[in-house]
Amino acid sequence: MANNYYVADECDIVVVGAGHAGCEAALAGARLGFKTIVFAINLDSIAMMPCNPSIGGSSKGHLVREIDALGGEMGKNIDKTYLQIKTLNTSKGPAVYSLRAQADKNRYKEEMKSVMERTPNLKIKQGEVIKIITENNSVTGVLTSSGAVYKTKTVILSTGTYLKARCLFGETIVQSGPNGLKAASELSQSLIEMGIKLYRFKTGTPARIDKKTVDFSKMTPQYGDENISPFSFEHTADEIKREQIECYLTYTNENTHNIIRKNLHRSPLYSGVIEGTGPRYCPSIEDKVVRFSDKQRHQIFIEPEGENTNELYVQGMSSSLPEDVQIALYRTVEGLENCEFMRTAYAIEYDCIDATQLKLSLEFKNIKGLFGAGQFNGTSGYEEAAAQGLIAGINAAMLIQNKPPVILKRFDAYIGVLIDDIVTKGTKEPYRMMTSRAEYRLLLRQDNADERLTKIGHDIGLISDERYNKFVEKQKTIEEEKQRIRSVIIGAKPEIQEFLKKYNSSPIKSGVRLSELLKRPELNYEILGEIDPSRPIIDSEAANEAAIQIKYEGYIKQQFNQVNEFKKLENKIIPDDIDYSKIRGLRLEAAQKLNDIRPVNIGHAFRISGVSPADISVIMIYIQQTKRLKNTEEE
């Protein structure tokens, strides 16, 4: 640590780390008009994708759409830099359609950095923050390793996997962050001194290999969609259309598995060197072979890291075995017989926090003005990080203005589910978003993310009036088309019966509304075009939305009813000064949990594990009791 400090600058928001969380946080803060400084250990690592070269996927695509609807950058950035786009799960229901893009990593980074550089109010600095300065449990500044003090009202910690990071493969241990970048070794201590509880998590990444040394003729090519959808609601498919690059599919085999089994003792995971908790959904190849020993082969996807590089990402082969074992086992895979490693696979361990120390706004409960976002909060994934970064950035700005924080509910967005989950229940492994985590997933579709969130984004100030007006127009078109579909009558004419027969749909006895036919599982909006001559030419997204809302009306209504029940409990607010240990009749375990988590309403309290319905009754009575006591005193 430097001996001489100097005050370098003064600002409203300091963002520590410029990964996917940090970028969104910094952009949100600056765009809302606040002087923002973002620090990265290395400016070349801004918006770096140290693991897979893709954005989106099941539930993650939803997150990106939501980020975009709120005025975040990720969707726009990937639309500009994708190599391939695909909609997944198209046969499984509209709620789980998921966009995924392969990204050009370098261009993604460059583009994001350039956007940030051009954003007013935003300063970008290379430097390592080593200490958070507080007064009376409020943030006042940060100190860098070069002795510079930056005075600030708020700090957002989005340190990713850098805190006390170490990378491991086999017997090799490197004290570094991802991709050989310097680790942040000092900040953890400052956090501990502030009373922050840290966890140690682990994740990993596969090797990168040289395209020249891969035999693609032995693999199955994987193409993008012909008709692509953009991530950003601001873009049209035509605007972002370009030549797509394919990925390839190959498989491991018994030889691969034998090499792994023979060398397991050399894996730091199995020898006990790794202390961190790894995610179940991101297993290393050795994990897969051990846990699912009856599987004869595992899929391996070969994905380009960019247009302008030979590096290929080997999805499915993350490993922390020694380098010589890695090379041997990669070379057993068909098409990779002669592959040359460019980067070795590794596991990485890092410090993160127990997110139950945060409020739903992502601000620390005990330190005013300090926020956490991304992997720092114990999550995993670029999209999860970006979502939290955006919310943390927004809420830092709200705090400065003394405005209430923006908190998305579980029925508003996947972002709401994500944040509610991690701050209410905490997580014992890196948390990945999944559609299964959302109880109202039929309402949280990627197609209606704009409907759910654009107004919120506009109210916050991140969505321009122009975009908002366009959105309102679209909603109007959707409503009109819905009205039309509900009112058009299809007569029981021979050509109609003929049409129905063609699609294995039962004949109609008398005239029916078009909406009734649309609800039949075997028919859809596109097919019905054949018997719907009055159909207007409208925006295809709007038409699609209208069709979904009518076709699945019954289910959507059912979920809305569930949401209404859920809301009743969410509307019962718990005063924030309540001391649970003083409530008579509350079980000790429940009181302790409640004091830790400090739920904001009854519904929130209910989601804490270990709190029973009887406890909830006791709390409700206590709240009522105190309220009346207060009233009596005032009288």
Add this chain to the structure above:
Amino acid sequence: MIYYTDDIIAAQATPVGMGGISIIRISGKGSIDLVDSIFISKSGVKIAQKPTYTMTYGNIVYNNAVIDEVIVSVMRAPNSYTCEDVVEINCHGGIAAVKKIMDIVVLSGARVADAGEFTKRAFLNGRIDITQAEAVIDIINSKTERTVKNALKQLSGGLSDKVKNIRNILIDIVAATDAAIDYPDDEIEEQNYSQIEFNLNKALKDVEELINTAEMGKMLQYGVNVVILGKPNVGKSSLLNLLLKEERAIVTDIPGTTRDTVEEFINIAGIPIKIMDTAGIRDTKDTVEKIGVDKAIKTANDADIILFLIDTSKPLDNDDLKLIDFVNDKKVIVILNKIDLECKANLSLFCNFNTVSMSIKENKGIDSLLNAIENIIIDSSLESDDSVMVSNIRHKNLLLSSKNAIEKALYTTKTHMPEDFVAIDIKEAISFLGDITGESLKDDIINRIFEKFCVGK
């Protein structure tokens, strides 16, 4: 766990199985309309049109069948016990009648109230004075504890296992659909619709079986049959009288069906018990007496529990030994009566029996006997055949809801709706079943996905 605070709740307001008249109290917005949908007054007037604090005479009618003749009182918000709209149905006190009406009220949209819930609402709605708040908490705590204890006991009787098995079938289906949805790239053995349909049908059949046991639930409908058996003059009638004298006892008097068998209803720990005193058993040539003895043996054969009385002040004789053989393979409590006198019987014969020592004359040992009866009922749960019995209306209602959800899922599957919708219906069923066993839905599915499928990169 579903937890609402302003829905319609219902519960029997009078103790279970006690008194000639029982009251079912229904509270919450919409309770008046609910009762109007199942009640037809003699005058034809809807209770919605009746002023507050009035009583109306008529019938509870369900599926066009008259269920019971009742008097219904209306108390409109805020001038009622809970400050909500309250309707009370005064019906006949028989256990079966009350249960039937409760079933109908619940099927019409009410939820069975939790312990102390009427009082809780009264407080939250500002009716009860603040000094009573602590007392309310005590009520909730103590009652909840007991309810939970009872529920656990009932659950350990096998119901929980059955429900868990059904849940497991359903969770497996959803875990497979969700794994495929959340990991579209991974090679997950896709289940086809006919597999899903097959498994759903299996779950449906199991749920229906459980519901049937609830409908037959003889424990609640007819009570548990307990028969007092023994030689003449060992204290059988005195035991019956003693049981009837207990505070928690008498329901109604039903005249004995024969000269020699007397039936009474008592209530032990909320469980209705039909208790039958039989003629003293002995080898006899007397034709009339023999008819009584045969009848007693037949009654004992049908009993759920036999209370076998022995007079320990006399040595065991042939009649006693025959009876020991007779009860040997049955659920029996051997009552060693007259412990106030010198013991002359060879008690070693009873070392394998569940015994209670009493002096009926001196009112000794009655608590032990009541506990022994309660334990037998709860522990062995008096399983009819090999099946588990659902005797809790809340459980039954949850089973009915999950049955509906499974049927919906079947329809969704048969019409080949996208898998997501199948999953939505199944998740609903899982969550209803989870409300019986107290398990949460989300974590279960996610854990199952990672247990069963090799997913992720």
